[in-house]
Amino acid sequence: MPIERETLAPMSNEQYHALDDYVSKSDLDTFDKSPRHYFLKRLSPDRLPQEQTKAMIIGSAFHSLLLEPNGFSSEFLTVEPSAPKKPTLIQRNAKKPSAATLEAIAYWDEFEKQGKNKTIISSDDFNTLSEMVESVHNHRAANLILNQEGVVEQSYTWTDEETGERCKCRPDFHTKNKKLIVDVKTTEDASPRGFQNSLAKFRYHVQAAWYLRGLEGAEEFVFIAVEKKPPYLVAVYQASAAVIAAGVRAADSNLLNLSECRKKNHWPGYSEAIETIDLPKWCND
């Protein structure tokens, strides 16, 4: 049971991820891999700042462009298609640079000044993102959901009563009454079968359970799945009761084990013994 719930003041994604004292759904994922992984990511004195992969950058740019289009330009900078070619070092050091080179140098100097502390998005990527956003708005259910009165990327914390672990979550979107939580997922395959695989692979069931627990009065959880490649098909899925129940079981077991590890300050990797291995369930025949 969650106690001491708190709705945090608006903050950036970065600030949210920096809330080290709270367990997030992605921390549960890391812990689920092994306690050692969790320790190295969150607690080790020589932990490295997390590097953003290209997929992560594109994912967060898409979220921003879809959910908070007005804030997009404060976080991201797009290279315009009309931009001149970036000048080479030789061109920059040339004694008598051509007018075009001078222009290019001026353009890119200005670009770098503007792009300070911003993430650069190529014009190709920006076009893809725009088409994905358009595709979401062309999907009747997705568009209806996102046009509901609601709150975007609000952070919540709570304390787990059983373990005393402090927990956090940050839904992409929820309706004003908090009854419906919505998460946007970019994916290779938004078909029912494809998204089912994603549910298991990325433990989206745990996320549904975790967020439903984090928001007081939350009842239902919906995924808007958007494909990353043309024709950028979109599907909207509601997490079934069985999905949520499985998520609750997994989250509870992760959290309990995490709290045990913390108490003993013992963060093991995989088994040190010889284990028997079986085929996965889906290939039993």
Add this chain to the structure above:
Amino acid sequence: MTDSNSITTTEGDNSFLTNTNAFEHTWRVATAFSKSKMVPETFQSKPEDCMVALMMAQQLGVNPLLALQNIQIIHGRPGFSASFAIGLANERGPFNGPITWTVKGKGDSLAVTAKATIKATGEIVGNTVSMEIAKAEGWTKNPKYKTMPEQMLRYRSAVWLIRSHCPEVLMGFPSSDEMVDIQPMKRVNEVETGSTVASLNSELMEGAKKVEEAIKLDKKNKEVLEADLKIVREEEPPETQEDFDPFA
């Protein structure tokens, strides 16, 4: 009830609803059952459904495996197969000996009477179901009434007999054959009260309906227009070849 062939096990017991250990245990048993390929397919990989079936078995005091084999989910509701209901009634109903049947007529005049003797009074009770009733009630939409009418009427008459003389045996659960017969009306616009997703979905459905209506209206308008044009064309004098002959 000590008979080892008995389908009955222990008296009904609700402890799993109040006792955490009993609940956990029932859940584990349900999970184990759900992983078996020997339970009917409707229960495979569905520990939740297995759990409900186990609860039903416990409530009725019947062997859990037998219950799993004989509970069918039809139109989203659990029910017993008719043969299971008859077995239960024979074993624990108020009858002296099993339910028997007499069959009269053939084809459309087929009628089956289920009969049994009440142990306490010696009274013989019966219940007749005919094809005429089956037709009037609309059960014959179920194709089994065409392929095996006598068997269907046997089941039907016996379940009715059980319902009227010892309803406690079935504890209010329907027999699955009855449920196939009584198809629920299509409930397109039914909304679970309070569900945001359900209300969004019904809004979408309304929208889709309006679009469909608009398309229909558009189509109808076009048809009317074309019909008008046809009338106009027919009223115009037919153009003769000479009219168009540039060399005329």
